Amino acid sequence: MRTxxxxxxIEMLVAAALxxxxxxxxxxxxxxxxxIWGHGAERRLFDQHVRAVTREVEGMLxxxxxxxxxxEAPLFAREIRLDDGRRTTVLSFEQPEGSPRLPWxxxxxxDVVCSLVVQEGKGLMLYWHSRLEEDFDDxxxxxxxxxxxxxxxxxxxxEADGATWRTYDQxxxxxxxxxxxxxxxxxxxxxxxxxxxxxxxxxPIPGPLPHF
Amino acid sequence: MHGAPTSLRRNRGAVIVLVxxxxxxxxxxxxxxxxxxxxxxxxDVRAAEMKQLRAEAYSALETTLAILADQRAVAGALHSxxxxxxxxxxxxxxxxxxxxxxxxxxxDESGKLPLATATETELQxxxxxxxxxxxxxxxxxxxxxxxMREGGDETRSNFNAPDYSxxxxxxxxxxxxxxxxxxxxxxxxDRPVFFDEGGRPTPEFAAFVREVSLHPFQKVNxxxxxxxxxxxxxxxxxxxxxxxxHRVRPKSPGDLGVFRTMTEAGTVMGATVASDRFGTSIExxxxxxxxxxxxxxxxxxxxxxxxxxxxxxxxxxPPPQSSGGPTMAPAPxxxxxxxxxxxxxxREDAEPFTPLSRPDx
Numbered sequence: 001m002r003t004x005x006x007x008x009x010i011e012m013l014v015a016a017a018l019x020x021x022x023x024x025x026x027x028x029x030x031x032x033x034x035x036i037w038g039h040g041a042e043r044r045l046f047d048q049h050v051r052a053v054t055r056e057v058e059g060m061l062x063x064x065x066x067x068x069x070x071x072e073a074p075l076f077a078r079e080i081r082l083d084d085g086r087r088t089t090v091l092s093f094e095q096p097e098g099s100p101r102l103p104w105x106x107x108x109x110x111d112v113v114c115s116l117v118v119q120e121g122k123g124l125m126l127y128w129h130s131r132l133e134e135d136f137d138d139x140x141x142x143x144x145x146x147x148x149x150x151x152x153x154x155x156x157x158x159e160a161d162g163a164t165w166r167t168y169d170q171x172x173x174x175x176x177x178x179x180x181x182x183x184x185x186x187x188x189x190x191x192x193x194x195x196x197x198x199x200x201x202x203x204p205i206p207g208p209l210p211h212f
Numbered sequence: 213m214h215g216a217p218t219s220l221r222r223n224r225g226a227v228i229v230l231v232x233x234x235x236x237x238x239x240x241x242x243x244x245x246x247x248x249x250x251x252x253x254x255x256d257v258r259a260a261e262m263k264q265l266r267a268e269a270y271s272a273l274e275t276t277l278a279i280l281a282d283q284r285a286v287a288g289a290l291h292s293x294x295x296x297x298x299x300x301x302x303x304x305x306x307x308x309x310x311x312x313x314x315x316x317x318x319x320d321e322s323g324k325l326p327l328a329t330a331t332e333t334e335l336q337x338x339x340x341x342x343x344x345x346x347x348x349x350x351x352x353x354x355x356x357x358x359x360m361r362e363g364g365d366e367t368r369s370n371f372n373a374p375d376y377s378x379x380x381x382x383x384x385x386x387x388x389x390x391x392x393x394x395x396x397x398x399x400x401x402d403r404p405v406f407f408d409e410g411g412r413p414t415p416e417f418a419a420f421v422r423e424v425s426l427h428p429f430q431k432v433n434x435x436x437x438x439x440x441x442x443x444x445x446x447x448x449x450x451x452x453x454x455x456x457x458h459r460v461r462p463k464s465p466g467d468l469g470v471f472r473t474m475t476e477a478g479t480v481m482g483a484t485v486a487s488d489r490f491g492t493s494i495e496x497x498x499x500x501x502x503x504x505x506x507x508x509x510x511x512x513x514x515x516x517x518x519x520x521x522x523x524x525x526x527x528x529x530p531p532p533q534s535s536g537g538p539t540m541a542p543a544p545x546x547x548x549x550x551x552x553x554x555x556x557x558x559r560e561d562a563e564p565f566t567p568l569s570r571p572d573x
Contacts, residue, residue, distance in 0.1 A: 015227065022234045029241040044252070055259075066558040068391070097392035105380045110395045132383040132398075 043194060046149070050189045053124065053147045054198040057187070060114065064093035065203035075202060077171050077179030080115050080127055081140040089171060089179065090115045090127075091155070102128055103144060109133070115141065116153060116185075124150025124187065152188030156199075258508060265312065265503040265510035266560070272314045272501050273514060275306050280497075280518075281552035289493035290518055292435035292470045293318040313504045321496035321515060323436025324425035325444055328389040332357040334444040341440030342419035344405055352405055359385050359399045374400030389428070393421055427515055427556055431491030434477050435470050445489055451481045494518055496556065515557040 007015075065074040078092035092115040100108045109130035117125045127141040154167045157180070167186060171179045185200040279300040284290055290297070301316050308314045325338055332353050339349035358373055376383050383398070390396065396417070397407050406417040423440045432441060434455065442452045458480045463469050471477040471492040478485060501512045 015231075018231070019234070022231075022238055026234070026238055026241065029238070029245055033241065033245055048252070063560075066560070067555050068557055097394060100394070107379070107398050108394065109381075109383055109398050110386070110391055130381075130383065132386060134377060134382045134384055 042192075046189070046191050046194050047196065049147065049149065050196050050198060053150070053189075054187060054200060056146065057116070057185070058200050060095070061093060061200065062203050064095060064114075069094070069096065075181055077181075078113070078115055080117075082117065082119065082127070083140065083143045084119070088117065090117050091171060091182075091185070092116075098130065102126075103142075113141070118150050118153040118188075123148040124153065124189075147189065149189040149191045150187065151190040152186070152197075154186045154188075155182035156184045156186055158183045261505055261508045262510055264310070265505060265508065266512075268308055268312050268314060269501045269503040269510055269512040272301060272306065272308070272316060272503065273499065273512060275304060276301055276316055276499060276501070277516070277553060279304055280516075284518065284552070289472075290497065291472055291493050292433070292468070293320055293494075293497075294435070294468050294470055308503070311505065315502045315504070317500045317502075319498040319500065320433055320436035320494050321425045321427055321498050322429045322431070322433045322491075322494055323438070323441070324423055325432070325441045326428050327360070327424050327426055328428040330424070330444075337444040338423055338440050339416075339420060341423070341443065342416050344416050344420075348405060356396075356399055360387070360389050362387050376400060390426055392426070393417075425496065427496045427517075429495040429517075431487075431495065432489060433494055434481070434485070434490050434492055436494075437490075447481075447485070451485060454481050511561055513557075513559040514555060516553040517556055518553060 061075065075091060075093045077089050079087055079089045080092075081087050092113060095112040095114060096110060098108045098110040098112045102108070102112065109132050111131040112128055113131060115127040117127060119125055122143075123145055124147040126144045126146050128144060129136060129139070129141040133139075154169055155171055156165050156167050157172060158165055165183075168182075171182070174180050182202065184202055187198050187200065189196045189198075279297060280290065283295075283297040283300070298318050301314070306314075325334060327335075330338075335356060336349045336353035339352055340346055344352065355374060376385065379400075386395070397411065404414075406414055406420065408414055423438060432445060434442075437445075439452050439456065442455065443449075459469060461469075471480075474485070474487045474490070474492060477490070477492055495518055497516055497518060499514045499516065501514070503510045503512075
């Protein structure tokens with residue numbers, strides 16, 4: 001007559017080991033996901049946002065310099081009136097074809113002149129309006145917030161020796177009082193205690209083909 | 213037959229259920245984790261791949277331009293994308309790096325109607341060919357012509373000029389040729405013809421755009437021009453029919469049916485073909501390059517002037533300077549390359565073959 005038997009020691013050890021492994025894996029993923037969805041999500045989303053905004057700025061500047069852009073000055077200095085009434089001279093560029101990404105009220109217009117500004121409390125702003133608008137010369141351009149986390153926009157110039165970089169808050173002028181273009185932009189972003197800076201190379205003045 | 217006691221079977225069953233539930237939960241969490249982190253990882257990888265594909269596309273472009281320059285030097289001109297140079301990239305031994313695939317296509321822009329110099333009647337005829345009803349085509353052509361011409365906002369006796377000042381924002385006519393097809397949406401049309409209510413291009417838009425070039429040039433290439441363009445430029449049905457028959461008729465090996473001189477064209481189409489409007493060489497050529505790697509594709513569309521009659525490129529307005537604002541220092545003198553072609557347009561990540569989902573994209 002057979003008697004009912006319990007689990008063997010080996011069976012129990014294997015089961016305990018498997019269960020321990022599964023619990024360990026479970027904990028690992030729970031903590032990993034908590035990091036993604038909880039504590040680390042803020043940092044991750046901030047970094048994503050900064051990368052996306054930087055790519056957008058790079059893309060706009062590159063597009064502004066591609067043919068049929070004006071060969072002499074695809075990027076230029078322009079004095080604009082901000083939405084708080086101040087006037088400032090900032091780096092500007094043109095989008096000859098316009099952009100439907102801009103918040104047009106009706107039909108997107110071509111010949112859009114854009115300017116990049118960082119305003120305290122507002123972030124990185126794109127000021128824009130079309131040359132075809134009847135009040136182009138008289139009215140202030142519209143403001144569009146590219147990033148509420150933008151806190152600084154500085155201009156980096158390569159000195160004559162080619163090895164020294166200097167950073168300025170304003171576009172620099174030469175001895176004749178004319179604005180000169182920097183070689184790159186440095187964008188600063190801040191969200192809470194998180195701070196990041198990115199660098200955008202300005203496209204060279206167009207030649208036969210763009211540099212890449 | 214004896215089995216295990218009921219309580220033992222229940223215990224073993226409970227353990228199996230517990231293990232299965234745990235495995236299921238772990239699998240679910242693992243899948244969720246991979247999906248979440250995988251998307252972010254994929255986005256970064258795609259961005260890096262696009263940079264490599266961009267470099268590959270420009271490399272292919274440089275090689276293609278070198279081949280075209282050689283061909284032009286040998287033959288004196290480029291006549292048609294049907295000529296052997298259209299396959300020359302593969303024959304040149306160009307091998308894309310790292311498993312990438314490069315495809316190069318050509319489109320003869322000078323086989324289209326140059327919008328910058330087209331008359332109102334020519335535009336109307338072409339619109340009718342695009343499927344637009346005659347009265348509608350007349351209105352559209354007048355509105356488009358008025359948009360592009362100096363003094364186009366002056367009301368003509370038979371045409372009510374659109375009042376753009378009633379729009380939000382109020383704007384004025386451009387008084388210059390269109391710079392992009394998206395700009396067509398800003399030209400007030402009394403009925404939606406080229407874009408529907410949602411701003412999407414219509415089939416008439418696609419048909420019209422296929423036959424019209426935004427780039428100026430002098431002579432329309434008879435090797436590429438289609439019936440709509442030829443008719444718009446005044447050719448009769450006999451000449452157009454003769455040209456179409458010539459294109460489709462069987463040809464001997466090596467005969468591409470490409471005209472190299474107007475005399476050759478005249479033998480097919482008749483001597484009445486005006487040589488001041490038509491030519492047999494490519495003046496403006498669009499090169500479309502697609503570089504692919506895996507599921508990622510990068511598209512580059514470049515328009516070049518071959519230097520045989522293309523007019524000055526579309527001019528952009530000078531940069532605006534506010535009154536009293538600073539002027540810009542002139543760009544430093546640079547040594548320019550003696551490049552074989554003038555690049556009129558570069559469009560990165562272009563979608564040249566499919567109708568645009570939104571104007572200007």
